[in-house]
Structure formats: C-alpha cells, structure tokens
Amino acid sequence: MSDRQSTLRAHRRAETQRAIQAHAIRLFVEHGYDATTVADVAEAAGVSPMTVYRHFPTKEDLVLVDQHGRLVAGRIAASSAAQPLVRRIGRALVDSAATLTGGGHEDESTTGRRFLLARLQLMISTPALRARHLDNQYALQQAIVDALGDDAADPDAAFRARATASACLAALHTALVSWAEDDGRSELPDLIAKALAAAFGDDMIERPPDLPRA
Structure with missing residues (x-):
C-alpha cells in the first residue's frame, strides 16, 4: 500500500470515527446514555454495529475516546x-x-x-x-x-x-x-x-x- 493510500485510509477511518461519535453523543443527550444502545448508534450513523465496535470497543468509549x-x-x-x-x-x-x-x-x-x-x-x-x-x-x-x-x-x-x-x-x-x-x-x-x-x-x-x- 502506498503512502498516499495509507493516508487516505487513515483519513476515512478518522472521519467515520468522528461521525459515529457525533451521532452517539447526540443520541445519549436526547434519549439518555442507558436508554441508547450501540445498535441505535449504528443505525443513526448508517453503519453496522460491528463497525461501531471496531472504532469503539465498548459503549463507554463512544463518550470517552x-x-x-x-x-x-x-x-x-x-x-x-x-x-x-x-x-x-x-x-x-x-x-x-x-x-x-x-x-x-x-x-x-x-x-x-x-x-x-x-x-x-x-x-x-x-x-x-x-x-x-x-x-x-x-x-x-x-x-x-x-x-x-x-x-x-x-x-x-x-x-x-x-x-x-x-x-x-x-x-x-x-x-x-x-x-x-x-x-x-x-x-x-x-x-x-x-x-x-x-x-x-x-x-x-x-x-x-x-x-x-x-
């Protein structure tokens, strides 16, 4: 993989992580942390729950990272x-x-x-x-x-x-x-x-x- 491809991949990963976290914070504020599931966050972000867990291993990480x-x-x-x-x-x-x-x-x-x-x-x-x-x-x-x-x-x-x-x-x-x-x-x-x-x-x-x- 070239340096350019590696940089683009890291940039896309960072953008996906920021988008997931932004949706998570919004849902936690609107509906409460305990009432919001990782599946809810995945649906709002337009990704799979597995994608959420790849970026944020635990639910707490959605806030703390x-x-x-x-x-x-x-x-x-x-x-x-x-x-x-x-x-x-x-x-x-x-x-x-x-x-x-x-x-x-x-x-x-x-x-x-x-x-x-x-x-x-x-x-x-x-x-x-x-x-x-x-x-x-x-x-x-x-x-x-x-x-x-x-x-x-x-x-x-x-x-x-x-x-x-x-x-x-x-x-x-x-x-x-x-x-x-x-x-x-x-x-x-x-x-x-x-x-x-x-x-x-x-x-x-x-x-x-x-x-x-x-």
Whole structure:
C-alpha cells in the first residue's frame, strides 16, 4: 500500500470515527446514555454495529475516546525543556483546550464547544462514565510523562513528572467540572489557567494573553 493510500485510509477511518461519535453523543443527550444502545448508534450513523465496535470497543468509549492526550503530548514535546514542568504541562493543557473548543474559528468553535460540553456533562451525570473517566486521567498522565522524553528518563525525574502531571490534571478536572456545570458559558482555556494559577500561583503559569490576573 502506498503512502498516499495509507493516508487516505487513515483519513476515512478518522472521519467515520468522528461521525459515529457525533451521532452517539447526540443520541445519549436526547434519549439518555442507558436508554441508547450501540445498535441505535449504528443505525443513526448508517453503519453496522460491528463497525461501531471496531472504532469503539465498548459503549463507554463512544463518550470517552478523544484526541486530548495526543494534543497535550504534542505540545509538551514541542515545548522548551528550560521551562518549569508546571509551566510546560499547564500551557499544553490550556492550548489543547483552545484547540478542542474551536481554536478561535467561529463555526468550529461552536461545534467543538458543544461537542466537548455534551461529552463532559455525560461523564459527570453517568456513573459508569465517571468510573471510566479515571482511566482516561491515568492514560493522560502517562502520555504527559512519555512526551517529556529524556526529561523524565530516570526514576527520580519520572516520579517528579508524574507528581506534577497529576497535580496539573487535578486542576484541569476542577476547571472541566466548573465549565460543564456552568453549561459552557465561560471560556474553558481561561478556566483551566485560573485553576492552575490557584494551585501553583500566577508566577508559575503562563496565562493566555487576554486573561487578567486574579
């Protein structure tokens, strides 16, 4: 298979996955998570249940699977190792949230915000999803440590990286819950920056340009 064919195949797979997930979130919001089956999602998406399971091995994955870990890891890997860990991780979390909520483009912003908000509200309100969400946090923590590469290579450095990542993710969780409970009225990147500043202090956090200090 040529590189072009491989790229096109990966693109089609990603498009199919996004379409299935979008239909799933819509149905979960409209009819309830427990009342909606994988077969319902497959029918709405125009695919077979087997296709749904190829992209999302469990029903919970229809809500929980996202690109957050990849985005955060990419930004951390591209950041300067001269910066404090808290700043590198915090900036990556803020920037990734900006991307997921639309990156400043009006149409994408509306779609991205609504989709992310619906997913978060489902996670908060559904016991099965709340339990699995903790697995996502562990996976994101590991993605952060892996992205630090040589800066977390030895046992002591890895311990510091995990501890810092865990603390940053606790601040992130506080911001996400607040944003979901506020029905998305606030700007999510700003809330994350505020939560990080509350935990670590203004001097440790590189805040978005338009966000005033507390």
